[in-house]
Amino acid sequence: MKADRIYNFNAGPAALPLPVLEEIQESFLNFAGSGMSVTEISHRSKWFDDVINDAVTRVKRILQLDDRFHVLFVQGGASMQFCMVPMNLLGAGDSADYVNTGTWSTKAIKEAEIQGKSIHVVASSEDRNFAYIPKEIAFTPDAVYAHITSNNTIKGTQWAQFPDTGGAPIVSDMSSDIFSRPLDMDKFGLIYAGAQKNMGPAGVCLVIIRDDLLARTPGDIPTMLRYSTYANKNSMFNTPPCFAIYTVQLVLKWLEETIGGLGKMEELNRKKAGLLYDFIDQSDFYRATADKDSRSLMNVTFRLPSEELEAALVAAALKNGMGGLKGHRSVGGCRASIYNPTPLAAVESLVDFMKTFERDNG
CATH class of the missing domain: 3.40.640.10 (Type I PLP-dependent aspartate aminotransferase-like (Major domain))
Structure with a gap:
């Protein structure tokens, strides 16, 4: 990640590949x-x-x-x-x-x-x-x-x-x-x-x-x-x-x-989503909102124990170089949109941040 850019988890308009930009x-x-x-x-x-x-x-x-x-x-x-x-x-x-x-x-x-x-x-x-x-x-x-x-x-x-x-x-x-x-x-x-x-x-x-x-x-x-x-x-x-x-x-x-086409893109998308969902599922602090067999590989929606903690996570994440984690205004909660252009490193950084946030606030 370039020093002046953050990891963008917005749902749309959303991240574009850095080489394209x-x-x-x-x-x-x-x-x-x-x-x-x-x-x-x-x-x-x-x-x-x-x-x-x-x-x-x-x-x-x-x-x-x-x-x-x-x-x-x-x-x-x-x-x-x-x-x-x-x-x-x-x-x-x-x-x-x-x-x-x-x-x-x-x-x-x-x-x-x-x-x-x-x-x-x-x-x-x-x-x-x-x-x-x-x-x-x-x-x-x-x-x-x-x-x-x-x-x-x-x-x-x-x-x-x-x-x-x-x-x-x-x-x-x-x-x-x-x-x-x-x-x-x-x-x-x-x-x-x-x-x-x-x-x-x-x-x-x-x-x-x-x-x-x-x-x-x-x-x-x-x-x-x-x-x-x-x-x-x-x-x-x-x-x-x-x-x-x-x-x-x-x-x-x-x-x-x-990337090498849709087959390679799907492999990467499954790896990114799997990393984030696996972490959420083993946590007692975070809760995924969608049924396991219906979960999106693109938009990971989750809740925390309170709306106050959700707001705190969104604000702290932005200070740590990760933006766009606020859930849709109609449902609240948190959402990480991990579309094709979102690199694996962004998801790895998000998981590390969420671990730290849970340790400090759980």
């Missing part, structure tokens, strides 16, 4: 010999064509996407996708299934209901404050899609295995665990992910959509809310968030060329 810094004033910043070049220029095309190519290569899938960059974050998904995919007489595993699932359900779409909440973990991922779900046989949130940042849960939907394509909000592990893309019809948690800065949302779902896009919804608008124009119908896409491209390059 250094490359941005080095080229920020004169990007690719253009004499301009990447924030100044035209999105119609060859310089940006190279950026966005390389980003698309890397997404396809990393996830092993075949020609059925289209890679789009959309503004509005994952929250915009909560309304765009049903708006584009559900016509008259169609229905979709939703699984409610927390705040972001709840918001997605609400946005579909606002439009009067026919949806079925086929499972929910609300009965235990969203501390687990539901099992044995009865999906609707003729549903157009089945919507899940793959990782829940607030409650610290994650789908360890994706469900058998009976043939309905999965539509998944993967904002907080995209590119954290290999995926069987045959299960998915659409994936969306706000960049600011695990692959870039705020300002762009990655959408991966399969041909058969893209074909459902109607012509009577606003132009900028149609997936076909982005697919037909390589995400450049209007001016895209160029800097955000550039940063995503560099993160994908880091993932491929420095």
Whole structure:
């Protein structure tokens, strides 16, 4: 860790790989010999064509996407996708299934209901404050899609295995665990992910959509809310968030060329999460909030004996070079977001700090 930088455990906007930040810094004033910043070049220029095309190519290569899938960059974050998904995919007489595993699932359900779409909440973990991922779900046989949130940042849960939907394509909000592990893309019809948690800065949302779902896009919804608008124009119908896409491209390059792909990334993520969960589980002072078989590899949520101690830990951690450990405002507690860019050394330092804090306050 550089002397003037802390370990960043924020849930989003979150940590970026240090080599990516250094490359941005080095080229920020004169990007690719253009004499301009990447924030100044035209999105119609060859310089940006190279950026966005390389980003698309890397997404396809990393996830092993075949020609059925289209890679789009959309503004509005994952929250915009909560309304765009049903708006584009559900016509008259169609229905979709939703699984409610927390705040972001709840918001997605609400946005579909606002439009009067026919949806079925086929499972929910609300009965235990969203501390687990539901099992044995009865999906609707003729549903157009089945919507899940793959990782829940607030409650610290994650789908360890994706469900058998009976043939309905999965539509998944993967904002907080995209590119954290290999995926069987045959299960998915659409994936969306706000960049600011695990692959870039705020300002762009990655959408991966399969041909058969893209074909459902109607012509009577606003132009900028149609997936076909982005697919037909390589995400450049209007001016895209160029800097955000550039940063995503560099993160994908880091993932491929420095980490070695999704298999290696998953190994590292499991090692980081295992180190932190193992420590919490052997402690009588700290308590993990998610069920063991539903725990997130990205967001480790935990409580201390009192809210006063939780506030004290967050403050003391910051003084010791570790920021972002306060839990979401809706649930309190503590949360360590250990996304792809978070180094193992950061988790090791956090565990050492938590041991000391427990010894002094337990």
